[in-house]
Amino acid sequence: MTQPIIIAKDLERTYPGKVPTRALRGISFEVERGSFVAVMGRSGSGKSTLLHQLSLIDTPTGGEVHLDGVEVTHLSDRKKTEFRLAYLGYVFQDYALIVEFTALENVFLPAMALGRDPVAYRKRASELLTLVGLGARLGHYPTELSGGEQQRVAIARALINEPKIIFADEPTANLDTASAVTVLDLFKKLQKELGQTIMMVTHEPDDKRYVDRVIWLEDGLIGEKEKS
Numbered sequence: 001m002t003q004p005i006i007i008a009k010d011l012e013r014t015y016p017g018k019v020p021t022r023a024l025r026g027i028s029f030e031v032e033r034g035s036f037v038a039v040m041g042r043s044g045s046g047k048s049t050l051l052h053q054l055s056l057i058d059t060p061t062g063g064e065v066h067l068d069g070v071e072v073t074h075l076s077d078r079k080k081t082e083f084r085l086a087y088l089g090y091v092f093q094d095y096a097l098i099v100e101f102t103a104l105e106n107v108f109l110p111a112m113a114l115g116r117d118p119v120a121y122r123k124r125a126s127e128l129l130t131l132v133g134l135g136a137r138l139g140h141y142p143t144e145l146s147g148g149e150q151q152r153v154a155i156a157r158a159l160i161n162e163p164k165i166i167f168a169d170e171p172t173a174n175l176d177t178a179s180a181v182t183v184l185d186l187f188k189k190l191q192k193e194l195g196q197t198i199m200m201v202t203h204e205p206d207d208k209r210y211v212d213r214v215i216w217l218e219d220g221l222i223g224e225k226e227k228s
């Protein structure tokens, strides 16, 4: 059996405050390499917090995260940043594109941050934009693209450094139905054709049909639906 690409052990995240919020209360699970997994649960159940811990955007207050065999929670901040850039892609609900940059520039920026060859990565960025169906939009600025197109640029950007895992937090929440379907079909294609591991937060029950598995969260714990 191959090693799971994600292992979470007793993962906890408590936000400090007058009344501390226990957003994750000790959760454990594994994710198989090449799988497409949804994280579902009510608003406030800890879905975004979970993705932030797994993708090294935040540091858990307890437990461990292993990504492709590396225990990442104890890496230095610098190592975390390097690991995130080199091995992880992240897709945000609001796309988070840089408005002063073209689609092409947005996509190859994370490669520049790793000091990679600009010429090779411009070419790669253009191939990825073609892969997501935007080969004719390379020089467009974010404001000249629809929401669905912007999200596909963000997905191409997440792919530029050939990540081991793509994390997406409600990537279709701001999109109309047709654009949402395009984005979900694209994730499915990346999984099937590139063997891409994808972990996506969604609150859309219909999205279940795209994924291999759902991790249900309830108040910072793995939900009962998961266990049954």
Ligand SMILES: Nc1ncnc2c1ncn2[C@@H]1O[C@H](COP(=O)(O)OP(=O)(O)O)[C@@H](O)[C@H]1O
Binding pocket: 015, 016, 021, 022, 023, 041, 042, 043, 044, 045, 046, 047, 048, 049, 050
């Ligand atoms: N930065 C933060 N500081 C304090 N509390 C937070 C912070 N982020 C989230 N929370 C709280 O943690 C809980 C889980 O939030 P979140 O992970 O955003 O849930 P979801 O994504 O499932 O809606 C909520 O009670 C939320 O209010």
Ligand SMILES: [Mg+2]
Binding pocket: 047, 048, 049
């Ligand atoms: Mg959220």
